Amino acid sequence: MDLSTHVLSPVAVVDQLLDCVVTHIVTVPDYVMMSVYREIESRGAPRLVYCCTEDEAVTIAAGLHIGGARPMVMMQNQGLYASLNAIRAIGLDARLPIFMMIGQFGREHANLGRPASESNRLLVRNCERLLDALEIPFVACERASDVARIADAYRIAQEREWPSAALIGTYTAWEPALESDVPAASTDGISA
Amino acid sequence: MTMSTEDAVSTLARHRPPDAVALSPMSPLRFFPKMSSSDLNLSCVPLMGGASALGLGIALAQPARKVLVLDGDGSLLMQLGTLATVSGQAPSNYYHFVFDNGVWFEGGADFPLPAAGRLSWTGLALAAGYASTCSFDDADDLASALPSLLSCRGPVLTQLQIDTSAADRRPWSATNLQDVTPDSQFTRMGTEARTVAAALRDGVSP
Numbered sequence: 296m297d298l299s300t301h302v303l304s305p306v307a308v309v310d311q312l313l314d315c316v317v318t319h320i321v322t323v324p325d326y327v328m329m330s331v332y333r334e335i336e337s338r339g340a341p342r343l344v345y346c347c348t349e350d351e352a353v354t355i356a357a358g359l360h361i362g363g364a365r366p367m368v369m370m371q372n373q374g375l376y377a378s379l380n381a382i383r384a385i386g387l388d389a390r391l392p393i394f395m396m397i398g399q400f401g402r403e404h405a406n407l408g409r410p411a412s413e414s415n416r417l418l419v420r421n422c423e424r425l426l427d428a429l430e431i432p433f434v435a436c437e438r439a440s441d442v443a444r445i446a447d448a449y450r451i452a453q454e455r456e457w458p459s460a461a462l463i464g465t466y467t468a469w470e471p472a473l474e475s476d477v478p479a480a481s482t483d484g485i486s487a
Numbered sequence: 488m489t490m491s492t493e494d495a496v497s498t499l500a501r502h503r504p505p506d507a508v509a510l511s512p513m514s515p516l517r518f519f520p521k522m523s524s525s526d527l528n529l530s531c532v533p534l535m536g537g538a539s540a541l542g543l544g545i546a547l548a549q550p551a552r553k554v555l556v557l558d559g560d561g562s563l564l565m566q567l568g569t570l571a572t573v574s575g576q577a578p579s580n581y582y583h584f585v586f587d588n589g590v591w592f593e594g595g596a597d598f599p600l601p602a603a604g605r606l607s608w609t610g611l612a613l614a615a616g617y618a619s620t621c622s623f624d625d626a627d628d629l630a631s632a633l634p635s636l637l638s639c640r641g642p643v644l645t646q647l648q649i650d651t652s653a654a655d656r657r658p659w660s661a662t663n664l665q666d667v668t669p670d671s672q673f674t675r676m677g678t679e680a681r682t683v684a685a686a687l688r689d690g691v692s693p
Binding site: 319321344345346347348350351354355356357358359360361362363364366380381384385388389390391 | 529533534536537540541542543544545546547548549566568569571572575576673674676677680683684687688
């Protein structure tokens with residue numbers, strides 16, 4: 296597996312969020328998208344709201360939306376599992392548009408380029424199934440050409456007044472390490 | 488000195504600033520909307536534990552408007568980390584009222600909360616970093632303090648010590664069944680959220 300083909304630029308990701316005029320990112324930090332946080336911090340926007348649990352993040356985002364802001368949630372796939380009841384109440388029953396960018400923590404390199412639903416890791420492969428079961432539309436992002444889909448998913452949530460998600464399937468790059476410095480060797484998974 | 492949930496809610500309703508957003512879950516919800524009708528009321532159901540975080544989001548988006556969170560002690564226990572999150576964001580317009588009755592399903596079942604009677608909500612909030620706290624076990628004292636309390640810089644947590652012997656419902660049993668949950672219980676929060684959002688967007692005050 297050549298990992299240089301499966302990497303996302305944090306600059307491009309944050310550009311997408313700013314194009315959508317996202318005002319707040321409510322989050323429990325994710326291991327996969329570390330460099331995105333650093334990029335947001337360096338730009339000073341959108342405003343990062345760090346909180347204690349992912350269900351709290353979903354609920355704070357709902358309050359921000361009601362108050363007229365344009366929030367979104369960043370979390371890890373473990374956070375999706377942890378926040379299901381809040382997503383059910385806020386997104387599905389109350390029909391509030393909650394866009395979630397979810398890092399696929401634990402995805403093995405051997406699975407890159409293949410459907411995450413074929414991952415050897417239960418945590419990873421059931422993530423898409425879980426979203427399907429909840430009727431939450433999502434996009435999978437793991438290559439540079441996928442980044443524009445983040446904005447598409449954000450807009451779907453706003454248009455449908457319903458949750459949506461972007462599954463970030465690979466580590467976001469540390470600039471300027473993009474492409475040239477990414478190791479080609481397959482080192483299977485990194486533990487938190 | 489004793490104060491029922493209804494007494495406490497009635498007092499808060501009388502002193503609620505008309506342009507304040509008010510969120511209520513569970514027990515307070517049985518009374519508050521009838522006592523303080525407004526397009527700025529938001530029911531936090533069915534999402535036990537969500538009121539504090541939902542209120543925080545509104546407070547951050549609307550920093551010039553007071554947000555009153557009428558929270559249950561059982562609800563807040565489910566989302567205890569929110570005390571730290573609120574403290575970290577330090578919204579000066581955030582007023583957190585915790586109904587400390589020590590039970591789940593007040594009157595209907597009265598299941599005891601973990602550490603009921605031993606938890607200090609003011610202690611927890613101060614330790615988390617709230618700007619100030621206070622506690623009341625009497626509705627008249629609460630009424631006297633509310634005007635100045637609501638002019639304090641938030642976040643403020645007020646512990647309301649509730650006497651459950653004055654609960655408005657009888658224990659559930661074979662001859663006193665629980666109410667069937669209506670469809671509206673699942674759509675209510677969304678409907679009210681859109682009403683609150685529109686009122687905030689249009690600058691409408693009740």
